[in-house]
Amino acid sequence: MRHLWQTLVGITLLLPALSARAEDGPVLAPPHDVAVVYKLTGASQQQGATKLQVTYADRGRVRLDFFRYVEAKYPFGSLIFDPPADRVITVVPERQGYVERDVGKLPSPGSFLNAKMNFTRQGKAMIAGMQCTDWHVFNGTAGEGTACVTDDGVVLRATRDKPVEGSMEATAVQYGSPPPEIFAPPPGLKLLAPVQQGTPPRPPR
Secondary structure (H helix, E strand, O other), rough: HHHHHHHHOOOOOOOOOOOOOOOOOOOOOOOEEEEEEEEEOOOOOHHHEEEEEEEEEEHEEEEEEOOOOOOOOOOOOEEEEEEHHOEEEEEEEOOOOOEEEOOOOOOOOOOOOOOOOOOEEEEEEEOEEEEEEEEEEEOOOHHHEEEEEEEOOOOEEEEEEEOOOOOEEEEEEEEEOOHHHHHOOOOOOOOOOOOOOOOOOOOOO
């Protein structure tokens, strides 16, 4: 189960972030409710995931759903980050169960940028019908790549060039409050043995 946690968190391309604007850079995280569907390529396709949906809600809540195929309707794994309830839920449908742990000091898995990164503006692009600003992102020894971010902090595309190549690109963006039940364990699933308490490794850029 610990391995699954590492996989679900590690699939993101950029390090967890602060919810603010970087100096001379983009807004680092969306301040309002929005759901973004991404197509994954290269090194980001861990455990065979080719699609990722990230759903942002109020009070820092976020849910990540991982799909094996682009056309798949049901995720093979989900990560629910719920600071108000002080819980992180890892949902494993293939085991018909889920695991819970405290949020503690864990960073949000839905934030892909942080204020310690160096950003260089490159231009504009249109992705999933929305305009974004392209930034070159340098993150020291963790690597470098690009991020195309809307004015309100939605990452529409992120690429990683070093140390290995990978990308995520939005195919759909929908604003609006998500159903509250998506931040609770799905009905019919059992609570599995808890994972070892401790901070999981940070996801690679």
